[in-house]
Amino acid sequence: MPEKFYITTPIYYVNDVPHIGHAYTTVAADVMARYQRLLGRDVYFLTGTDEHGQKVEKTAAAKGVTCQEFADSVAPRFRELCGALGASNDGFIRTTEPRHKEAVQRMFTLLQEKGAIYKGEYEDWYCVPCESFWTELQLNGGKCPDCGRDVDKLKEESYFFKLSEYGDRLAEKIESGELVIMPESRKNEILSFVRSGLRDLSVSRTSFTWGIPVPGDERHVIYVWLDALTNYLSALGWPDETGDYAKYWPADTHVIGKDILRFHAVYWPAFLMAAGLPLPKRIFSHGWWTKDGEKMSKSRGNVVDPFAVVADLDELGLGADAFRYFLLREVPFGLDGDFSKDAMVTRINTDLANDLGNLHFRTINMIEKYLDGEIPALEGRELPTVLAGNAEGGSYDACWEFHGLYESFRARMDEMAFSEALQAVWRLISEANRLIDHTAPWALAKSDKPEDRRKLVEVLGVSAQVLKASSVLLHPFMPVKTQAIYGQLGHADSLDAFTLTNSNRYFMYDPGQRIVRGPAPFPRIETDKIRAKKAAAEAAASGKPAPVSKVSVGRDAPGAPEVKKASPSPQPSPARGEGAKASSAPAPDSDARIKIDDFMKVDLRVGRVLEAERVPKSDKLIKMRIDIGAEVRQIVGGIGKSFGPEELVGRTVVVVANLRPAKLMGIESQGMVLAAGEPDTLMLAGFDADVLPGTKVK
Ligand SMILES: [Zn+2]
Secondary structure, eight states, rough: OEEEEEEEEEEEETTSSHHHHHHHHHHHHHHHHHHHHHHHHHEEEEEEEEEOOHHHHHHHHHHTHHHHHHHHHHHHHHHHHHHHHTTTOOOOOOOOSSHHHHHHHHHEEEEEEEEEEEEEEEEEEEEETEEEOOOOOGGGBBBTTTTTBOOOEEEEEEEOOOOOGSSHHHHHHHHHHHEEEEEEHHHHHHHHHHOOOOOOOEESSSOOOOOOOEEEEEEEOOHHHHHHHHHHHHHTTSSOOOOHHHOOOOEEEEEEEEEGGHHHIIIIHHHHHHHHHOOSSSSEEEOOOEEEEEEETTTTOOOOOOOHHHHHHHHHHOOHHHHHHHHHHHBBBBEEEEEEHHHHHHHHEEEEEEHHHHHHHHHHHHHHSSSSSSSSOOOOOOOOGGGGGGGGTOOOOOOOOOOHHHHHHHHHHHHHHHHHHHHHHHHHHHHHHHHHHHHHHHHTTTTOOOHHHHHHHHHHHHHHHHHHHHHHHHHTOOOOHHHHHHHHTTTOSOOGGGOOOOOGGGOOOOOTOOOOOOOSOOOOOHHHHHHHHHHHHHHHHHHHOOOOOOOOOOSOSSSOOOOOOOOOOOOOGGGGGGTOOOOOOOOGGGGOOHHHHHHHHHHHHEEEEEEEETTOOOOSSEEEEEEEESSSEEEEEEOOTOOOOHHHTTTTEEETTTTTEETTTTTEEEEEEESOOOOOOOEEEESSOOOOOTOEEE
């Protein structure tokens, strides 16, 4: 029997539309669920909707529909969100389902039977939007301490839960780690709240009717939080204590936002203790997202719509995977984060298109080109020479240490430190890219020496292993893209069914395994093109002529500004027609010598080739996108007889950055790459160590 793992999101309140906060919780829980499945566990992943309460009653009334009709109209949106995000939830519970109502009423009577609920009268300050009573002391300047709104004095007959009796036991369970609250700062917050003394909790309402009636006293509806929290049990079939309940309860992890920590870390365990049921093992409270540095709110109109983000990324060929990656990589889980499109584009282009995308592109292409598509099987060999420290620039032991990577990845995933876990995988990806840079397989492939051939096989074998390890370990984060990469490495099985045990064997290849070519998984996001397209669409909509040239990167283009033609003055330049080829001019005589000022006019920059492809119908021209620090340039070079695109991507080159643009076979070239030699034996100018793109060459 595999070990079980039960993970939940909170149920989402239907009086809200799905926003980035919901997406964040769902994605985090999904990544954890998928990771646990990867470890071979029997996982149950639950999400759903919270449909009762005064706010729903008011909204429904304002819309002229019944509460149930209103809930029925909103709940599907949250189900669709799961689909849009690629969530693998096993269950979806709605609090208006009969199975849930039954469970909540049973919970209420069970608490009564145990003597934990009594009837009394309640009078205190009440915040309607938060549906919370507050004591005089808890108010913040006379306002609700949670939302800052006005509060009313309210008196009603109420059932009370004896929360005050559970403070000491709860504090003890939290301190002993029997109930884990993460991150640590939140745990301390809860402990000090518990230690400050708990008051009995009103667990029924007579001020509205949209809820689950108290059994035998139907003027009262059960407090929304007692109702909502019970979903974690009702979804498992409780009060029937066989079946899924027996299999999965207690929950291994409740993932929640920090705003609802108290309900989960204080009230919920107290209810369970009183009912004599086991407590959840861990509650992880994550932070909030702001938008461009501002708090998100309906009134500001700056709420990030996850459906729109995913739709945009889908159109770019990136899909929900890129959004999932961004959410979990950008901000350490538990802290607050800021969402901006620029940050997301940068993250996607840097990590996915460049790092992982390059490793994929180079590995697949070079194995096809140099090894006839057969992935090297390195098992049984001595530690590859390239990894034993023979490569230029240091030792590559790190590449071989899948075991170490796996251990540190696991340790971080187990504590839900997603960003750090991703960084661990990225260190390996960067190592593999560096290994390729330094060993230059394209040069090894041209050599006849047996040791060069061996080295070539080892480098590409290791690259393929790193790519495989990455696709397996990143699968919980990017289920679609990793499956695509894995498939291109010649695997026909589904990563959803892949089970990791503590073995390096998983990243090895059997002899005879072949590359299956497919599209690049992470196309680069071309901000220029998107903005120009957007401006053109807006211009078309407004009847104005579409702007012709590119719009500058780094600022939003509000409305449809008139964009001036950037006028790259057409300049026929046959000498530069060779693009990357250095002209073989005769040695200058003394009369032709230039002053340093003349030389300094040439702006030479370090560039890194991000993408390269052959210009159709030309055996010589290659179109590249080169990062020169401040911007990315499109440069066409006449180097195609010496280099294939796969040998160029990731290379550091020298770029003449202040050349006037010129067109080669109709394609604009915005600069030149320095090289030396004859057309079919060119060598690119480079550096003997890593230099950052954009650095001036002088
Ligand atoms: Zn409030």
